[in-house]
Amino acid sequence: MKLIHSILVTLALLLLTVADAVSAPLSAxxxxxxxxxxxxxxxxxxxxxxxxxxxxxMSLLKDKMVSRGKMYYKKSNKLRWEYTxxxxxxxxxxxxxxxxxxxxxxxxxxxxxxxxxxxxxxIMMSTVTGNALTSTSDFTSTVADGNATWEVTLLPKxxxxxxxxxxxxxxxxxxxxxxxxxxxxxxxxxVTTIEMKNIVSPARLNDSLFTI
Amino acid sequence: xxxxxxxNDIVGCMFNEFGVSGIDFSYNLNRHSVKLLHVMPFLDKWxxxxxxxxxxxxxxxxxxxxxxxxxxxxxxxxxDGSTTLSDRQYNxxxxxxxxxxxxxxxxxxxEE
Numbered sequence: 490m491k492l493i494h495s496i497l498v499t500l501a502l503l504l505l506t507v508a509d510a511v512s513a514p515l516s517a518x519x520x521x522x523x524x525x526x527x528x529x530x531x532x533x534x535x536x537x538x539x540x541x542x543x544x545x546x547m548s549l550l551k552d553k554m555v556s557r558g559k560m561y562y563k564k565s566n567k568l569r570w571e572y573t574x575x576x577x578x579x580x581x582x583x584x585x586x587x588x589x590x591x592x593x594x595x596x597x598x599x600x601x602x603x604x605x606x607x608x609x610x611x612i613m614m615s616t617v618t619g620n621a622l623t624s625t626s627d628f629t630s631t632v633a634d635g636n637a638t639w640e641v642t643l644l645p646k647x648x649x650x651x652x653x654x655x656x657x658x659x660x661x662x663x664x665x666x667x668x669x670x671x672x673x674x675x676x677x678x679x680v681t682t683i684e685m686k687n688i689v690s691p692a693r694l695n696d697s698l699f700t701i
Numbered sequence: 702x703x704x705x706x707x708x709n710d711i712v713g714c715m716f717n718e719f720g721v722s723g724i725d726f727s728y729n730l731n732r733h734s735v736k737l738l739h740v741m742p743f744l745d746k747w748x749x750x751x752x753x754x755x756x757x758x759x760x761x762x763x764x765x766x767x768x769x770x771x772x773x774x775x776x777x778x779x780x781d782g783s784t785t786l787s788d789r790q791y792n793x794x795x796x797x798x799x800x801x802x803x804x805x806x807x808x809x810x811x812e813e
Contacts, residue, residue, distance in 0.1 A: 543719075543720055545716065545720035547703070547714050549712060549714055549725050549738065549739075550703060550705050550712060550714055552703065552705065554703060554720075556718075556720075570719075572718060574801075575800040575801050576718070576800055576801070578718045580718070592798065593783075593796075593798075605743075649742065652742040653721065653741065653742060673720065673721070675721070675722055677722065677725070677739050679716075679720075679722050681719070681720030681721070683720075
């Protein structure tokens with residue numbers, strides 16, 4: 490009995506230590522400093538390319554779906570997001586135009602004339618680059634220390650976003666303030682994690698990547 | 702769309718390329734009917750749910766090889782591995798193509 494008790498106490502202490510190491514909350518002043526520094530780095534980013542690994546954890550099916558692809562960004566309004574496995578699909582945002590190309594179909598949308606798409610493209614750009622931290626009309630943000638990363642939790646303010654997402658967590662590398670992971674928590678329990686790997690920034694990108 | 706058999710139900714999730722969920726449903730194999738478990742907000746209207754329940758029933762039956770009798774308002778076609786169900790009454794088309802299953806080893810050591 491004594492042995493079991495000491496094992497339980499040791500386990501509890503270990504768990505507390507691990508919990509602390511995973512993400513420690515920061516003071517309000519320190520959070521403000523970190524957000525300002527991350528926002529400055531995001532605003533200064535001129536271009537980026539990376540590999541993406543997207544994992545969707547489905548609560549209903551207790552299953553996960555892994556997709557892979559690449560992402561390219563060029564300041565200030567060019568984004569190419571493409572999947573290569575297990576399906577081919579690309580989304581290109583270039584100024585006021587957006588194109589979505591799948592296996593058998595391509596659609597081009599005028600972002601200015603489509604309110605929903607305008608919002609989607611704005612949020613995608615700001616999340617990927619980290620500019621979402623300054624979108625105070627869209628999100629409230631809190632920052633925690635995740636050892637090698639800053640963990641920024643975005644809580645949606647707007648009703649349409651709140652209906653879909655309970656929170657979004659951006660993980661920024663402390664070494665270069667780059668977003669390395671995005672976690673989208675849906676209200677119904679699904680979690681989509683997008684890992685950004687082999688990040689190159691600035692990246693030499695041909696404008697033809699963003700041709701619509 | 703991803704579907705799984707669970708006891709007397711076929712449970713399915715439809716989500717877009719970015720992983721954002723659209724529709725979750727279950728098809729009961731005894732009652733041959735669809736129950737919508739989750740619908741994304743802008744589709745969550747009673748008149749849309751009504752159409753989705755009916756159309757998804759035929760989609761599930763078609764894709765799983767069950768007897769399917771959708772009626773004159775629907776058109777079914779199979780082409781190049783894809784299966785299409787068209788709801789002519791509401792001008793909706795559902796096209797399903799199987800995802801490629803390839804075992805690929807990636808440089809980070811993972812396989813899928």
